[in-house]
Amino acid sequence: MTTQTTAPAATDTGAAPSRVRPSRAGKPxxxxxxxxxxxxxxxxxxxxxxxxxxxxxxxxxxxxxxxxxxxxxxxxxxxxxxxxxxxxxxxxxxxxxxxxxxxxxxxxxxxxxxxxxxxxxxxxxxxxxxxxxxxxxxxxxxxxxxxxxxxxxxxxxxxxxxxxxxxxxxxxxxxxxxxxxxxxxxxxxxxxxxxxxxxxxxxxxxxxxxxxxxxxxxxxxxxxxxxxxxxxxxxxxxxxxxxxxxxxxxxxxxxxxxxxxxxxxxxxxxxxxxxxxxxxxxxxxxxxxxxxxxxxxxxxxxxxxxxxxxxxxxxxxxxxxxxxxxxxxxxGYRLPDGPPPAPATRPGDHVGVHEQKDGRFYVGAAPVVGRVGGGTLTGLADLIERVGADSARLTAHQKIVVLGVPADRVDELVAGLEPLGLTARPSLFRRSTIACTGVEFCKLAIVDTKDTAAGVIAELEQRLGGLTDRLERPIELNVNGCPNSCARIQTADIGLKGQIITVDGEQMPGFQVHLGGGLVGEGRDAGGLGRTVRGLKVPADEVADYVERLVRRYEADRDGDETFAQWAHRSDEDVLR
Known part of the structure; x- marks a missing residue:
């Protein structure tokens, strides 16, 4: 077969190849x-x-x-x-x-x-x-x-x-x-x-x-x-x-x-x-x-x-x-120096009801860990037309935002989202939990993610409903089925990396734990990677227990308006287990 390549022509940029040194090992x-x-x-x-x-x-x-x-x-x-x-x-x-x-x-x-x-x-x-x-x-x-x-x-x-x-x-x-x-x-x-x-x-x-x-x-x-x-x-x-x-x-x-x-x-x-x-x-x-x-x-x-x-x-x-x-x-020209972006004004998932610049509203809604399905998408189209809204966009947080909702139809839209499996007023953990595809369909995955995360959300809504009302911001829970971090485990408050673990001599699906990560676009004052809690492995069927224990400890120990990430980074590992 004739070899074809899309390598750039020499005139593409005029670059000389001497700018970059060969690898230290001497290999190309x-x-x-x-x-x-x-x-x-x-x-x-x-x-x-x-x-x-x-x-x-x-x-x-x-x-x-x-x-x-x-x-x-x-x-x-x-x-x-x-x-x-x-x-x-x-x-x-x-x-x-x-x-x-x-x-x-x-x-x-x-x-x-x-x-x-x-x-x-x-x-x-x-x-x-x-x-x-x-x-x-x-x-x-x-x-x-x-x-x-x-x-x-x-x-x-x-x-x-x-x-x-x-x-x-x-x-x-x-x-x-x-x-x-x-x-x-x-x-x-x-x-x-x-x-x-x-x-x-x-x-x-x-x-x-x-x-x-x-x-x-x-x-x-x-x-x-x-x-x-x-x-x-x-x-x-x-x-x-x-x-x-x-x-x-x-x-x-x-x-x-x-x-x-x-x-x-x-x-x-x-x-x-x-x-x-x-x-x-x-x-x-x-x-x-x-x-x-x-x-x-x-x-x-x-x-x-x-x-x-x-x-x-x-x-x-x-x-x-x-x-x-x-x-x-x-x-072929110099770019001017410029300022950095200001700290984020609020979380970037856009969940809830927000006024637009034209006087209408956009409404951000949460499915459960991104799962929608054909009935939800078709039903959303019908709802948008029924209330006279314009369209919808997807978010980087597995959410959906309805755009151009007339002011007098916002309540109707919000109510109409619920039967579709969407909510503009989600619980803290429904709002802040994302999950990758997991072992259900992904050839790289080791553990189930979507169903595990959905079960954890349901458990935490029952156990922590009153407590989470006292927290100023969502606590992110990101669940990943393998080490590749499609669900951004290192930048979550609580990131779970799927792996097979051994408990009392028995192998089972579980998670390694990363704590205290965050991105400034998620409402953080400063972004950063989370810390790994050494030696901590949580069985998949004990994730809700672990998260409940962790959130209660944070609520009891935090100093004033200290964020979860700040608390997680300053706390001893024994506290985080």
């Missing part, structure tokens, strides 16, 4: 502008043997007609991801076998399909399409992820072209929803409508998407690339844990624009993003985004996948060098 890191584009592992070979985005044509013309068994292995386990498709976990395989079985033994003949929303306002028509896909093709499944995606399960390859047709009829897509590519963009759920907004990020997101989404030159990155853009003072897009974030600020001379952050990501080696100190105007933002993603493409480490995220390059370069390379090699 697979940096295209340093080491050349020869692939150093099988994953890189697959991407160069055939453009990943080209697999769509094979899905539509071959695989959807000939079925699962016709799918070529490199497409099934590689290129499908560029169109949002992963095989899901075979049912009945417990988490203790995750590490002992080969990937093909874990996978089923069904797919998870991820739909990106990119901060888009979902009209009733779009919600009905999303609900109909769930009902018709995904056995009623649909989850709101903490990346503002909708995620389906039980999808069959034969149905994928029709799903794409329906999505595209309402302006939605799965393009690069997974894979080594620009993943779904996080956008402020209240963009353009919040009374206290600094700048509306909608035009920036649209321009980036229109110019670059699906660009073959950006479809072969070292690993995934995550984007967040907000202009709201609640800092509602978890900007510290994205590869690039543009955060609304007001420059004292240039007016509203964006503060530029790069290099954030969690997984097994968490690292919070860093400010470059550069101010970016709305007009410059798409080019700045393009510059940062090309730095990652050209200089990112490709030899080892566990070292291939942008955060590792930033750690080696530092912010000063990164900014210099961006400005001199990719932009």
């Amino acid at each position: 890191n697979g940096q295209w502008k340093v080491d050349g584009t020869t692939p150093l592992n099988r994953n890189e070979e697959v991407k160069q043997e055939g453009p990943p985005l080209a697999v769509r044509e094979r899905i539509e013309t071959i695989y959807a007609h000939q079925g699962f068994d016709s799918i070529a292995d490199d497409d099934l386990h590689g290129r499908f991801r560029w169109w949002g498709l992963y095989t899901q976990r075979k049912q009945g395989i417990d988490g203790g076998r995750t590490a002992t079985l080969e990937p093909h033994e874990l996978e089923d003949r069904y797919f998870m399909l991820r739909v990106r929303s990119d901060g888009q306002a979902l009209t009733p028509a779009a919600l009905r399409v999303l609900g109909g896909i769930s009902t018709d093709f995904a056995r009623g499944s649909a989850d709101i992820t903490d990346r503002q995606n909708i995620q389906y399960h039980w999808v069959e390859i034969e149905d994928v072209p029709e799903i794409w047709r329906r999505l595209e009829s309402v302006g939605l897509e799965t393009t690069t929803a997974c894979g080594d590519s620009p993943r779904g963009f996080l956008g402020s759920p209240v963009a353009g409508i919040a009374a206290d907004e600094i700048i509306d990020p909608t035009p920036v997101l649209l321009r980036i998407k229109q110019r670059f989404l699906g660009d073959p030159d950006l479809a072969d990155l070292p690993r995934k690339f995550k984007t967040a853009v907000t202009g709201h003072p609640s800092l509602d897009v978890v900007h510290e844990i994205n590869d690039i974030s543009l955060v609304g600020v007001v420059h004292p001379e240039l007016g509203p624009g964006y503060d530029l952050w790069v290099g954030g990501a969690l997984s097994t080696t968490p690292r919070l993003g860093e400010r470059l100190g550069a101010f970016v105007t709305a007009e410059q933002a798409p080019d700045v985004w393009h510059g940062v993603i090309r730095i990652f493409r050209d200089y990112g480490y490709r030899r080892l996948r566990n070292k291939a995220r942008l955060k590792f390059l930033l750690a080696d370069w530092g912010t000063e060098k990164f900014r210099d390379v961006l400005e001199t090699e990719y932009l």
